[in-house]
Amino acid sequence: MNKEPLRHGPHHDSEFHHHHSHAATSAHPGEHHLLAIEDLSVGFEMYEPDASYFSAGKIIAPVVHDLNLSVHKGEVLALVGASGSGKTVLADAIMGFWQPNEIVSGTIWFDGERLDAGRIQALRGNGLSMVPQSVSNLDPLMPIGRQVIGAPRGATRRERRASLEERRPRMRSLFAQYGLGADVECMYPHELSGGMLRRVLLLCALMDDPRLIIADEPTPGLDLDLALRAIGDLRRFADAGGGVLLITHDIELALRCADRVAIFHAGTVVEETSTASFASPDRLDHSFSKALWHALPEHDFFNSPDISSKRR
Template sequence: MRALDAVAAERAGDAVLSVRDLTVRFRLRGGRTVAAVTDADFDLAAGECLALVGESGCGKSVLASALLGLLPANAETSGTALLAAPEGSTGAVDLLAADEKTLARTVRGRRVGLVPQSPAAHLTPVRTVRSQLEETVRALTGTSRRERGKAAEDAAARAAFPAGHLDRYPHELSGGLAQRAATALALIGDARLLLADEPTTGLDRDLVDRTVDELRRHADDGRGLLLITHDLAAAERIADRVAVMYAGRIVEIAPAHRFFGPPGPRHPYARGLLDALPDRAFTPIPGMPPELSALPEGCAFAPRCPAATELCATRPAFTAGVACHHPERPRA
C-alpha cells in the first residue's frame, strides 16, 4: 500500500482507465427498472490498485461486467469508459461503445484481463487446466509448444496453483483451486488492465495474501488493477486507493492509508464497514440495503444512518471525495 497521496497525482496523466458517468439499468418485465450502477466516476492510473468495496448486491460486479461488455441483453448502459491505447500506439477504446467483435478480438484477455467471481463458469469443463493455460498462452503470445508449456506452469505458480493438479479437469477442483486456476489464466496475457472480481473467494488467509501480493506485483509492473472485494484486509494489504459503493453509487474515494488508518473514511457507510470488522468495533451496520428497483430520491443510506437529517431527502453531490450531506469529521 502506498504511503503518499502524491503517487496518484504523479500518475494522473497516465490513466489506464477513465470512467465517467457509467450507468447500468436492467429492464425487467412489467416495466420495472433496476438501477444497478449510477454515475460511476473514477480514474485508474498505471501502477495503481483501486479497491472497490461494498456489501453484496451494491453493483460492484455489474460495473466490471459493463467494462468487458458481458452484461445480459436487458441491460442498458450509458457514460464512457476509456481504455488507454497500448504503449507505442494511439487511439483509446471506449469500452461501453465498442462492439462485440472489438471486445472479443482486441480487448478481453489482451488489453483487459479478468479474474472472475465465478471461476467454474469461465473454465472449460472438458479440458484440463494445463491445456486451457497452454491454449491461452498460444492465443495471446503465439509462442512455440515447448515455450507454451513452461509459460503455463509459470502462470500456475504465480497464482499458487499446485503443479500436481494441472492435469485435472475443472470438476475435480475445489472452489479455491478453481479460483486459482482462473487467476492463472488472467495473468497470462500481462494485460495492461486487470479486473479482479472477488479473487480470494474460497482461499485461506495465507493463500489470500499470496494471491493479492501477486496481483499487486502485476500493478507494480506499470499496469492498472481494479480489485473488487468484500475482503477489506486484502484491500488494505495492496490498494493505493479505496472506492466505496452503496446501492449502485460510489459514495467515497480515498487514499488507502487514510481510509484504513487515521483519519479514516468520511462517509458514514464507509465508516460502518470498518467498524463491523472483528478486529475493530465489531458492530454491524443496522438495517438492510434498499432494493435497487426502488431507490429513494435522496441519500440511499439515510434510513440506516445515525446522522441523517431532513436534508438527506435530497441526493448529496460528490464533493472532495465523498457523497454525503454530513461527512464525518476525521478521527485522531
C-alpha cells in the same frame, strides 16, 4: 469515436481530482489513468413486477448510477461493497458482457482511449482481462493446461496446433512463477485445491499479458492464508506495472493489499481514497465510509447509526 488520448491536464499526483484522492504511489503517466469510468449507469429493461400479465408495462430497473472510478498504473484499487449490491454487474459492464435487456450509459477510457462496444470486445484478452468470481468457470472435463493456454488460433488445423505450441512456454513460465508444478498441466479441476483453482483463474487472465485485471471476488471460500496468497498474486502483478481493480465485500482484506479503496454503496461509488485514509474516520469524507471504519473488528464493531440508516 474519439481515439485521441484522454488528457486530464498537468497535476500533482497527490492532488484530489476526478472524484478521488490518491495513494503515495499513484502516478499519471501520459496525464491520464489506466482506467477511467465517468458517469456510468447500468440498468435492466423489464416488465413491471407488480402489474398484471396483460397490462404490465416496461420499466428500467437501475443497478449502477452516475459512477466514477479510476485505476492507476501500478496500483490495486479495491472496490468494496456488500454482497448482492451490483458489483459484478459493474465488472461485466466494464468488460462489455452486456445482456440483451441491459442499458449502459457513460464513458469508459482505457489507457487514454475512449472505448465503444467494439473496442471493448477487441481489448478483452488483449490488454484487459478478468478473473471471474467462481471456479465453476473452469471446464471440469478439460485439462488445466489447455484451459490456461486458451482456444487455438488460426484458420487451419496446422495453424491452430502451432498457436498452442507457441503459447505453451508462456504457460509453463507462469506455472513456475506462481508456484504450480508442471504436473498440474495435465490435471483436471477436481484434482486441485480451492487455492490452486483460484491461481489457475489468475493464470488464465495473465496469459495474454494484460495491462489491467478486473478480479471479481477472487477469495470466497478461502481461509485467510490462502486469501492473502491469492491477493498477493494480484499485488505482484500491480507492482510490475499493471493495474488491478479488485472487487470485494471484505474491507479488511482490501485494506491489507490495496493502494486505494472505492466504497460502493446504493449503486455508486460514494468515496474513492487512499487506504491510508482509513487510519482514522476523520480522514474519510463520506458518512458511509466512516460507518464502515467504525464497524471494523479492531474498532469494536461500533454500532454506527450511519450504517443502519443507510441499509436497504
